[in-house]
Amino acid sequence: xxxxxxxxxxxxxxxxxxxxxxxxxxxxxxxxxxxxxxxxxxxxxxxxxxxxxxxxxxxxxxxxxxxxxxxxxxxxxxxxxxxxxxxxxxxxxxxxxxxxxxxxxxxxxxxxxxxxxxxxxxxxxxxxxxxxxxxxxxxxxxxxxxxxxxxxxxxxxxxxxxxxxxxxxxxxxxxxxxxxxxxxxxxxxxxxxxxxxxxxxxxxxxxxxxxxxxxxxxxxxxxxxxxxxxxxxxxxxxxxxxxxxxxxxxxxxxxxxxxxxxxxxxxxxxxxxxxxxxx
Amino acid sequence: xxxxxxxxxxxxxxxxxxxxxxxxxxxxxxxxxxxxxxxxxxxxxxxxxxxxxxxxxxxxxxxxxxxxxxxxxxxxxxxxxxxxxxxxxxxxxxxxxxxxxxxxxxxxxxxxxxxxxxxxxxxxxxxxxxxxxxxxxxxxxxxxxxxxxxxxxxxxxxxxxxxxxxxxxxxxxxxxxxxxxxxxxxxxxxxxxxxxxxxxxxxxxxxxxxxxxxxxxxxxxxxxxxxxxxxxxxxxxxxxxxxxxxxxxxxxxxxxxxxxxxxxxxxxxxxxxxxxxxx
Numbered sequence: 001x002x003x004x005x006x007x008x009x010x011x012x013x014x015x016x017x018x019x020x021x022x023x024x025x026x027x028x029x030x031x032x033x034x035x036x037x038x039x040x041x042x043x044x045x046x047x048x049x050x051x052x053x054x055x056x057x058x059x060x061x062x063x064x065x066x067x068x069x070x071x072x073x074x075x076x077x078x079x080x081x082x083x084x085x086x087x088x089x090x091x092x093x094x095x096x097x098x099x100x101x102x103x104x105x106x107x108x109x110x111x112x113x114x115x116x117x118x119x120x121x122x123x124x125x126x127x128x129x130x131x132x133x134x135x136x137x138x139x140x141x142x143x144x145x146x147x148x149x150x151x152x153x154x155x156x157x158x159x160x161x162x163x164x165x166x167x168x169x170x171x172x173x174x175x176x177x178x179x180x181x182x183x184x185x186x187x188x189x190x191x192x193x194x195x196x197x198x199x200x201x202x203x204x205x206x207x208x209x210x211x212x213x214x215x216x217x218x219x220x221x222x223x224x225x226x227x228x229x230x231x232x233x234x235x236x237x238x239x240x241x242x243x244x245x246x247x248x249x250x251x252x253x254x255x256x257x258x259x260x261x262x263x264x265x266x267x268x269x270x271x272x273x274x275x276x277x278x279x
Numbered sequence: 280x281x282x283x284x285x286x287x288x289x290x291x292x293x294x295x296x297x298x299x300x301x302x303x304x305x306x307x308x309x310x311x312x313x314x315x316x317x318x319x320x321x322x323x324x325x326x327x328x329x330x331x332x333x334x335x336x337x338x339x340x341x342x343x344x345x346x347x348x349x350x351x352x353x354x355x356x357x358x359x360x361x362x363x364x365x366x367x368x369x370x371x372x373x374x375x376x377x378x379x380x381x382x383x384x385x386x387x388x389x390x391x392x393x394x395x396x397x398x399x400x401x402x403x404x405x406x407x408x409x410x411x412x413x414x415x416x417x418x419x420x421x422x423x424x425x426x427x428x429x430x431x432x433x434x435x436x437x438x439x440x441x442x443x444x445x446x447x448x449x450x451x452x453x454x455x456x457x458x459x460x461x462x463x464x465x466x467x468x469x470x471x472x473x474x475x476x477x478x479x480x481x482x483x484x485x486x487x488x489x490x491x492x493x494x495x496x497x498x499x500x501x502x503x504x505x506x507x508x509x510x511x512x513x514x515x516x517x518x519x520x521x522x523x524x525x526x527x528x529x530x531x532x533x534x535x536x537x538x539x540x541x542x543x544x545x546x547x548x549x550x551x552x553x554x555x556x557x558x
Binding site: 023027028029031032033036079083086088089106107108109111112114115116118119120122123126127132133134136137138140141143144145147148149150153154156157158160161 | 302306307308310311312315358362365367368385386387388390391393394395397398399401402405406411412413415416417419420422423424426427428429432433435436437439440
């Protein structure tokens with residue numbers, strides 16, 4: 001299938017929904033409003049939102065039903081990038097060729113913009129129109145778990161603290177599983193949940209997203225093999241074995257979609273595209 | 280009524296619920312788990328949780344129904360203190376006679392502990408047992424709004440940026456209204472919502488909490504009148520006029536409870552105690 005055309009038809013709605021979600025002029029203090037937008041527009045590939053939309057279609061629903069999940073996951077992802085870039089963490093001055101938020105707006109404003117984006121993610125998701133209240137509540141609860149101490153934040157803490165020299169591949173996969181894959185799992189399973197999927201499908205899609213998230217991060221690590229801060233997974237086993245592990249996780253993830261038919265083709269294509277990138 | 284005895288009977292359940300909410304050993308990386316607990320135990324007066332519990336009783340329900348709101352509001356309040364204390368914001372080394380979180384656990388861990396506490400607040404609230412899903416969803420949505428760019432975070436941004444010399448009393452009340460009162464309004468209205476209150480009562484309690492929150496902060500400012508960083512409200516009008524404004528807001532807040540009977544006595548006593556503190 002033509003993944004590029006698929007995304008070109010759907011991602012403009014994500015841009016629109018992100019724009020609608022961000023504070024209007026006057027709704028919050030000016031430096032904060034700009035700092036919150038800074039890393040959202042222009043954004044990245046909107047990969048996590050795409051998984052949410054394709055998951056809704058995989059269970060036979062219109063992709064529009066998953067928009068609140070798509071926006072929420074992108075807001076949480078963006079807040080985590082802003083905080084990761086801070087001087088006390090990775091201390092990065094640039095991201096996607098532009099100054100990071102703390103460079104452009106100051107450190108206090110960067111911390112607070114991240115804080116406000118996290119709250120906004122919940123606000124958008126909890127305002128999902130048309131979805132039954134129990135599904136919305138359960139989706140938001142899963143976002144809280146994915147974003148919290150046992151997920152995204154815990155993964156970042158381990159990433160900052162673990163001894164890169166000694167870390168074995170299992171430890172690194174555990175960090176990737178929380179820092180990266182928890183949001184992929186949330187997006188895939190709850191894009192479908194908001195679209196009316198039953199608990200079994202939601203569970204299959206969580207499993208799928210978790211594996212794809214780790215595979216995506218390993219593929220990313222393999223691409224960076226020649227950089228100075230190549231991840232220790234690549235340094236331990238080499239770029240080819242890292243990509244091979246990503247491919248194996250991709251195959252596992254696709255098997256988790258057993259019983260999904262034709263409607264899951266976009267989701268399968270998206271998974272393949274995320275893990276098998278040209279070098 | 281005996282406010283001290285009232286609180287002594289109820290607050291131990293809040294301590295218990297906070298303990299149950301925090302990550303168990305092994306559920307997240309160790310430095311994070313300790314940093315998350317650092318400012319929760321020993322805690323402050325648990326004033327916001329007390330408002331949540333008393334609001335449930337004000338609408339004739341058992342106070343236990345409001346525990347998820349009580350815990351959630353305390354977690355958000357605590358995360359905001361951790362971030363406010365950071366070197367890039369107020370740069371405080373001590374709080375309640377102990378080292379602040381970034382002094383004890385490092386700046387990165389303090390940012391991340393705050394992030395995880397915000398997520399945990401939503402997780403606890405969204406897992407509220409026994410409450411109907413629409414009430415839980417609406418309560419969490421209101422927490423997101425209270426905590427976000429239009430509430431707590433926006434108030435903190437203005438507090439950092441506004442020109443203290445020129446700030447007039449209206450501007451300062453607007454900052455207090457977001458930085459402090461939004462959480463009081465959330466706690467009062469949603470403590471009752473989770474206990475089954477109708478929309479009219481929820482609205483009255485939001486109005487009540489909003490006024491009490493500003494009054495509480497002004498009373499606090501008045502107590503600090505002699506300190507070097509006395510708030511500009513006090514410097515503009517003096518401590519007596521600041522306390523008089525707090526008293527007037529207290530009277531407004533109590534009028535917002537018109538139609539509440541005897542069952543709201545603990546809530547009224549709590550409000551009086553928060554605003555009329557002995558100097």
